[in-house]
Amino acid sequence: MKNNILKFGFIAFFSVVLVGCNSEEVADQLSFDAIDATEASLTANIDDGSEVISDLTLQGFEDEENLGKSSNNRFLPDCATITVVLTDASKEVTIDFGTEGCEVRSGHIVKGKILMSYQLDVDAMSLVINYGLEDFFIDDMQFEGSKTITRLKSNTNGNPQYSMDLDLTVTFADGTQASRTGSKTREWIEGAFNGNWGDNVFLITGAWQTNLANGNTHSTTITTPIRREASCRFLVSGVVELVRTNYSGTLDYGDGSCDNKAVFTNSDGEQREIVL
Numbered sequence: 001m002k003n004n005i006l007k008f009g010f011i012a013f014f015s016v017v018l019v020g021c022n023s024e025e026v027a028d029q030l031s032f033d034a035i036d037a038t039e040a041s042l043t044a045n046i047d048d049g050s051e052v053i054s055d056l057t058l059q060g061f062e063d064e065e066n067l068g069k070s071s072n073n074r075f076l077p078d079c080a081t082i083t084v085v086l087t088d089a090s091k092e093v094t095i096d097f098g099t100e101g102c103e104v105r106s107g108h109i110v111k112g113k114i115l116m117s118y119q120l121d122v123d124a125m126s127l128v129i130n131y132g133l134e135d136f137f138i139d140d141m142q143f144e145g146s147k148t149i150t151r152l153k154s155n156t157n158g159n160p161q162y163s164m165d166l167d168l169t170v171t172f173a174d175g176t177q178a179s180r181t182g183s184k185t186r187e188w189i190e191g192a193f194n195g196n197w198g199d200n201v202f203l204i205t206g207a208w209q210t211n212l213a214n215g216n217t218h219s220t221t222i223t224t225p226i227r228r229e230a231s232c233r234f235l236v237s238g239v240v241e242l243v244r245t246n247y248s249g250t251l252d253y254g255d256g257s258c259d260n261k262a263v264f265t266n267s268d269g270e271q272r273e274i275v276l
Helices: 005-018 023-064
Strands: 081-086 090-096 109-119 126-138 141-152 161-171 177-190 201-212 217-229 237-243 248-255 261-266 271-275
Touching: 023 081, 023 090, 023 109, 023 126, 023 141, 023 161, 023 177, 217 248
Parallel strands: none
Antiparallel strands: 081 090, 090 109, 109 126, 126 141, 141 161, 161 177, 177 201, 201 217, 217 237, 237 248, 248 261, 261 271
16 A cells, blocks of 8 residues: 555654754754654554555455456455355455465565454445454564454445454564554445446545554544545545654645645644655
8 A cells, every 4th residue: 555644744744843953953853853764664664554454355355255246357366365164144254375475466565364254144234344364464564463344335425334443563574563553444435346446446534543662652643534546656635633752743635636745734834745
């Protein structure tokens, strides 16, 4: 996924803070920024990994239930193996990406398994999908934990909707760990179930918190729904509130145009255009 929300917000934080500092303050801030840059990178990687997991799980469910109406356009790559166990009332689906590495549509290399279970009545208005991760890696990051996804067949707007609870622990290649908790909702507003993933459009809302090993906390709240179009590598609109240990502000992704620009506004009302 390309929605590394916090990464770009923190770049703006650094730029704004350095404006107007005297030389001694700049020297002190440079040392502090080195720590911030590392934290921003860790948080952005978790954001991206969380979106990859969401995509693989939701689209894997849709592939399995043939909701896309097209067996020739599976979202999951051919290197992923699907195993299904049926009971009288439920279905267990294992998506196995192997131990050698399997490249998914977003370009990431995925290893390990996603374990899903849900009731057989996929035509129900509301369906709970439980899933966990087993020896699961995205590139060189290991993700552990589980999510509960509530799939609403049709919300008040008449669109499919997925509400996701987050509870993940991430271990990076150097052994550094972080945790992510919160919730996120995806409303599928265009391209639903037509078998063409390229015209999909989602509106994303939610809030989550990332706790880093050094005790710092990063919080993200989507205040205006984020629009994600499969045809564009960038987020095209929406506003996000960013709060971390020492800084806060908002990031506005624009008017719907597919471009690499956003506007960051700090807590004092100062604005800066950010290149994504």
